[in-house]
Amino acid sequence: MKHFDIIVIGGGHAGIEAAQIASQFGLSIGLITIPGIPLGSAPCNPSVGGVGKGQVVRELDALGGIMGILADKAGIQFRTLNESKGFAVQSSRVQIDKEAYAIAAEELIASIDNITVVREKVQSIQKNNELFEVTGENTYTSHKLIMTVGTFLNGKLHTGSEQSFGGRVDCEPSKGLQDLFQAIKTRPQRFKTGTPPRIDKATIDYSKLEEQPSDISVRNFHCMHEPFNRHISQASCWLAHTNAETMEVIRENKEKSPMFNGQIKGIGARYCPSIEDKAFRYPDKNVHHVFIEPEGLNLDTMYPSGISSSLPKEIQTEYVRSIVGLEKAEIKVYGYAVEYDVIDTTDLKITLEHTQISNLYFAGQVNGTSGYEEAAGQGYIAGVNAALAFLGLNPLILSRHDTYIGVMIEDLTSNTRDEPYRLFTARSENRLYIREDNSILRVYPYRTSLHLNHAIDRYQREFVSNFDELMNFCDQTMISEKSELMERFSREGELQKLSRRMSVTEILKQAWLNPVSTLEELLSHYGIVLSYDLVRTVAISKKYEGYIKRSEDQFHKLKKMDSMSINWQEISESNNISFECKQRIKRIRPETFGQLKLIEGIRPATLAVVAAKAL
Numbered sequence: 001m002k003h004f005d006i007i008v009i010g011g012g013h014a015g016i017e018a019a020q021i022a023s024q025f026g027l028s029i030g031l032i033t034i035p036g037i038p039l040g041s042a043p044c045n046p047s048v049g050g051v052g053k054g055q056v057v058r059e060l061d062a063l064g065g066i067m068g069i070l071a072d073k074a075g076i077q078f079r080t081l082n083e084s085k086g087f088a089v090q091s092s093r094v095q096i097d098k099e100a101y102a103i104a105a106e107e108l109i110a111s112i113d114n115i116t117v118v119r120e121k122v123q124s125i126q127k128n129n130e131l132f133e134v135t136g137e138n139t140y141t142s143h144k145l146i147m148t149v150g151t152f153l154n155g156k157l158h159t160g161s162e163q164s165f166g167g168r169v170d171c172e173p174s175k176g177l178q179d180l181f182q183a184i185k186t187r188p189q190r191f192k193t194g195t196p197p198r199i200d201k202a203t204i205d206y207s208k209l210e211e212q213p214s215d216i217s218v219r220n221f222h223c224m225h226e227p228f229n230r231h232i233s234q235a236s237c238w239l240a241h242t243n244a245e246t247m248e249v250i251r252e253n254k255e256k257s258p259m260f261n262g263q264i265k266g267i268g269a270r271y272c273p274s275i276e277d278k279a280f281r282y283p284d285k286n287v288h289h290v291f292i293e294p295e296g297l298n299l300d301t302m303y304p305s306g307i308s309s310s311l312p313k314e315i316q317t318e319y320v321r322s323i324v325g326l327e328k329a330e331i332k333v334y335g336y337a338v339e340y341d342v343i344d345t346t347d348l349k350i351t352l353e354h355t356q357i358s359n360l361y362f363a364g365q366v367n368g369t370s371g372y373e374e375a376a377g378q379g380y381i382a383g384v385n386a387a388l389a390f391l392g393l394n395p396l397i398l399s400r401h402d403t404y405i406g407v408m409i410e411d412l413t414s415n416t417r418d419e420p421y422r423l424f425t426a427r428s429e430n431r432l433y434i435r436e437d438n439s440i441l442r443v444y445p446y447r448t449s450l451h452l453n454h455a456i457d458r459y460q461r462e463f464v465s466n467f468d469e470l471m472n473f474c475d476q477t478m479i480s481e482k483s484e485l486m487e488r489f490s491r492e493g494e495l496q497k498l499s500r501r502m503s504v505t506e507i508l509k510q511a512w513l514n515p516v517s518t519l520e521e522l523l524s525h526y527g528i529v530l531s532y533d534l535v536r537t538v539a540i541s542k543k544y545e546g547y548i549k550r551s552e553d554q555f556h557k558l559k560k561m562d563s564m565s566i567n568w569q570e571i572s573e574s575n576n577i578s579f580e581c582k583q584r585i586k587r588i589r590p591e592t593f594g595q596l597k598l599i600e601g602i603r604p605a606t607l608a609v610v611a612a613k614a615l
Contacts, residue, residue, distance in 0.1 A: 004030035010148035014364030018383030040105030053373035054091035058439035068221030074101035078218035160312030192266030208325035266339035310337035351385035515539035
């Protein structure tokens with residue numbers, strides 16, 4: 001019987017983050033995962049990042065996590081989402097080679113001496129006194145246990161009327177959580193996720209699709225990697241669209257869809273709908289984006305994001321071939337839906353430790369979330385807090401005011417979820433501040449509180465010191481109105497002339513100037529050479545300085561507004577509030593701001609809109 005300080009069950013994105021951060025404290029870590037599945041595998045869309053999610057990856061990176069490192073090593077297409085919008089909501093997204101990602105994960109974890117990977121299927125878990133006993137082919141004990149079991153708990157797969165047990169295609173089923181651990185209760189309502197059919201890349205007519213090449217200007221995720229040097233060859237993604245014929249095929253076969261004929265009881269993610277959901281939720285809309293994305297440089301399959309389905313195989317083939325460019329498409333793996341057990345996250349502390357069973361932590365899709373990034377963020381929180389608790393140290397609690405991971409953890413532990421949870425920027429009240437570019441600054445105090453001294457800690461100390469110096473330089477350096485720089489930064493028109501002496505800070509705030517390129521030019525003029533990351537962070541921080549101050553003031557006033565009367569009818573007609581929030585407001589009809597806050601599913605951005613109107 002082998003003993004570990006901490007055991008992590010599950011080798012997915014949550015599990016490897018939990019094991020890696022816990023290992024940084026010198027503890028012995030056992031990582032138990034199902035045989036035949038590589039660490040950090042990507043069974044759904046092989047991508048990392050996205051709106052709100054890119055911020056999480058950069059936060060993890062600054063906290064000493066590994067998702068950003070792995071994504072850079074396996075990235076084959078880089079993009080910035082919301083590029084036409086402000087810096088606050090811009091997010092990086094990286095298409096990954098899923099084989100390369102898993103290989104990088106295996107190599108990284110194998111390089112850590114105090115992590116032991118155990119490839120056994122867990123049969124039972126018991127707690128005797130202060131020790132957990134985990135039994136597979138052998139029995140292992142630990143003081144702390146972290147469950148990151150994804151969709152494998154009592155998982156059931158559906159493709160038309162075909163049903164099988166497992167967490168993903170071609171994988172062994174796992175027992176339900178209550179069978180493994182009698183003391184844990186799962187939610188009576190199971191959740192559902194799904195995946196689209198995989199298409200043979202050689203059977204696609206790319207001449208009919210819109211190419212989306214990799215963007216060389218997108219910065220790598222890991223702060224210590226060279227910003228724009230790619231680790232492997234790049235590849236394009238492609239854009240296609242559904243049409244009237246596509247949607248008609250789906251609508252005509254509603255009775256064959258497990259989602260609509262009663263076969264599937266689980267609740268799916270509203271913000272990641274299947275093609276069946278789209279067909280019946282939006283009956284007047286026939287054109288939907290389909291992103292045709294490579295699964296790997298050496299794999300012969302493409303992932304058609306946007307058409308996940310559990311329809312019968314012959315129906316999947318028919319609707320896929322109705323899409324322009326896919327007329328001769330051959331399906332290598334058919335789409336399916338999977339139902340699985342989740343726990344009630346209101347039974348978790350904000351450290352992700354279970355309230356009823358001490359020393360037991362949960363992270364990832366078993367907590368009712370969707371997405372690799374959300375899972376990785378939770379894995380980090382569970383892993384770091386299990387390690388800190390083992391050492392008798394104070395927990396690490398990330399605030400929702402300055403991290404998206406903090407937003408997610410508070411959301412999960414504060415409310416019972418009625419659907420899989422997905423993170424996006426509108427969930428934060430403070431998104432002007434919680435940006436990708438300032439991730440190091442935002443999480444530096446948290447990372448410093450761990451009292452570790454790794455390479456990333458030394459890098460961040462220097463970065464923060466240089467940031468402070470450059471911020472002071474911007475405040476204190478004045479540019480004469482007669483300077484050639486002023487002429488260069490001015491535009492035609494009376495209101496766009498820089499006609500007086502200004503500080504660098506004032507210049508960066510001018511509406512028509514790109515703050516990053518402007519600061520780069522100013523520094524070049526003075527012969528100052530600094531890293532791109534540092535210049536970008538300072539420039540954007542200066543640009544948003546006033547807005548962030550007002551946002552912070554507004555955030556603090558929110559707490560005083562619970563008793564304020566509101567007009568729910570007027571709110572439900574606002575153009576600044578999402579359709580989903582309007583529907584919930586109409587159903588509940590809140591009379592006060594406090595009542596509005598308590599409505600399940602109301603976004604923090606909606607609360608901010610209502611508060612701003614009242615102030």
